[in-house]
Amino acid sequence: MYKKILLATDGSEHSRRAAENAINIAKCDAKSKIDILFVVDVNKAKSDVLNNWNTIDINDSRKKRIKEAERLAKGSGVSYEIIILHGDPGPTIVDYANKNKLDIVIIGSRGLNGLQEFVLGGVSHKVAKRADCPVLIVK
DSSP states (O other): OOOEEEEEOOSSHHHHHHHHHHHHHHTTOTTOEEEEEEEEEHHHHHHHHHHTTTSSOTHHHHHHHHHHHHHHHHHHTOEEEEEEEEEOHHHHHHHHHHHTTOSEEEEEOOOOOHHHHHHHOOHHHHHHHHOSSOEEEEO
């Protein structure tokens, strides 16, 4: 089954449900491992710095976004690793998935309506189109 699982997370409710699905899939095989990937969006990094200029560590806000996925993985007993990359989320997720020859990518849907998805192209849609492995989009 799926041994090398990529969970792309952004801390949203859809990501939490995606994490639950990733864990359920990982539990099917004791040798499975989940890479929990958070991409720091280069387009939003500047505003993150400006909004958090007086905090001790800007990474604290980023770590909070992946905390729920990590908590779920730790509580379930599955093997996992946290990965934080910088870049445009869609292409960065695809690049990581393809270079690491993953078995499946699990990602939450942002909930764009059909027109928004058509015009804007959501991250999950971009990943589904370009990844070399199956992609599970969780609503």
